[in-house]
Amino acid sequence: MLAYIIRRLIYAIPILIGVNLLTFALFFVVNTPEQMARVQLGDKHVTEEAVQEWKAQRGYDKPLLINGDAEGAGAFTETIFFEKSLSLFALDFGKSDAGRNIAADIEQRMWPSLAVALPTFIIGISVNIAFALFVVMFRASIFDTSAMILCVGLMSVSGVFYVIAGQFFFAKEWSLVPISGYLGGADAWRFLLLPVIIGVISGIGGGTRLYRTLFLEEANKDYVRTARAKGVAELTVLFRHILPNGMIPILTSVVVVIPSLFMGSLLVESFFGIPGLGSYTLDAIQAQDFAIVRSMVFLGSVLYIIGLLLTDISYTLVDPRVRLS
């Protein structure tokens, strides 16, 4: 097991290099460090010296990918790409191009992100499983059919409309919660309520449908039929046999997103003005702050890879037949 984990972590290195290369390319294909400096310093009255100084301070004064002047390995190491990537692997995010400490920003903004994403995730899954189980109880009836049509209807509504409708009715018309914004401390729940509710509701359609399929697959298996043939009550079958076994594929499929919860949701945070990591990244993209974007993409990839690893491990935990090698 330990050997497997270590090997997977080593495999992660080329992937992370690839991720870095891609973000790097996307940023510098059209943007030169020169232009970045001018954007950051403000367009007017920028002297050549100021630009050079800005680049030197932030380490953008070297060639991008290959240094023709340096010799040997220096051709690759004395470049912006190498130096910037290397510090990321040590999880040293450095300073943003605007001069802020990225690690401190992340630490501060992680909590609001988590405060929205975690409840949405947990409540969302529980609600979906409950609904799916309820529908499976009445399977192949008119209730089942109409519930599925309702689910397809819910899935066909753009997430943006859920946000708009939620903000309009809950916040504006009925003044139950603030429209957007965030406060730390005990008052935070008032700001969190709406984003979490919207997040849960917008996932109900797709989630219930998917979980229903998984439960139904389980409900058609032989052992379930045997249980019924023995005279076990329908509710007992549902909760003792179908639910625990149907949970296996559900849990293993959601494990992958758990680490990424830290990153928050880009959309929900920008809609509701929550100062989390999602809106942080979005703002950085719009301000063309390469240092922040690079760090966030890197962090996101690391968390995703951890999620994949956790998925593999969770398979062995729930199913003893699976061995990692």
Place this chain on the structure above:
Amino acid sequence: MEVFDVRLHLLWSDILIFLLVASLCAFIVTVVRNPLARKRWSQVFESRIGSASFLVILFYVLVALTDSVHFQKKLDQAGDSGEVHYAPEVTSLLDLALAPMLGRDEKTYSAPFAIHSFAKESMELPEGGVTRDYPRLEHGGSHLDDDSQHGADIVVKSMTVIGWTLVPVLILIFLHHSLMKKRSSRLPWPVIYFTFSAIVVVSSWALYMSQFYHVLGTDKVGQDVLYGAVKAVRTGVLIGTLATLVTLPLAVLLGISAGYFRGWIDDVVQYIYTTLNSIPGILLIAASVLLIDVYIETHPEQFKLLSDRADFKFVALCFILGMTSWTGLCRLLRAETLKLSQLEYVQAAHAFGVSRWRVIMRHILPNTTHLILIALVLDFSGFVLAEAVLSYIGVGVDPSMKSWGNMINEARAELAREPVVWWSVIAAFILMFVLVLAANLFSDRVRDAFDPRMSGSGDNK
């Protein structure tokens, strides 16, 4: 090309969509020739939901196609040298059909079917003095002699147009029905008739009524909302189809070759999709869209017309969306190919010395069609929804282009007004919802018909 007094000006997306239609026709021909595929597809269309949702999608696609034939109108005044000038903006065939809604702009917001403006204005009274009241609209209901007839007029006109369209539609249906009796067909004709007449009646009602009123009101600059919402159909349909089209070759080529050849090809493909997957999709899209923006700014000489710019950005967005979402299908295809290439008949083909290319084309690809098909139809609705979200956070289609996302984005401020301007959000919502719902229902039917697991168990009936 010069016909009459217009000049055809096809945008890149127009060319792509017509290529797509051509390949779709080729696909239909192959389906009709193949008995098994024909059986599967007839299963889709024999279900009531399948044929009804297909008709709705077809209607949207037709609207999008008529909106994809662009031309420039000739300007009235000829140049001194007898040179002909063309209008700087492009018009589409759909614009001609929607002519009653064009050129009837009001000053600002007005509610659906309103004859008075939405906001109060200071007006000079004929007998002197100034009053604040809702001014009469310039175009909405301008045919009315007496404003008190307003309500009655709407009802009478609606009844007339519905009656006049229902009669020919019913005659058509009756004729078709009596002709069909001789041949046996298992298609659910009542549902098809109903959907068809609903589409015809609703669209002709909207078209007729908009000669007299603004059926869905007007927006901030006084433009007809219905016009904008209908123009946005093209954006929605095109983004769904073009982005899907981009995912297809990538996913099929990489997925099948990874599963079939294995070894280092498999490693490389797996590496590519894990890398792409591990970057949050929206980040990748946002960064790429900004890149396109910078490119357009630095190369203004390549885009003669304003719509060329918007169109370039639009096509680029479709490509970006496609590039970021092919990984799911690729993974599925890889796993399926791995499984297929172990089966006896593939092994037998190898033993007979059939070339690898032929094995892939004859034995592997046809057996993965159901996966590809299901993913394609599912992706379509996903892309339509994604457009709204992306435009809403400002990395979507060009603001000058009509799209549902842009309409919602503008409506953000309108909802904060008192009283609320609700009609443009509702218009975008309804048109988008109907398309996505139809696509989702259709994809369900396709999955039921093509997924071997589904057809075996019989749960989903």
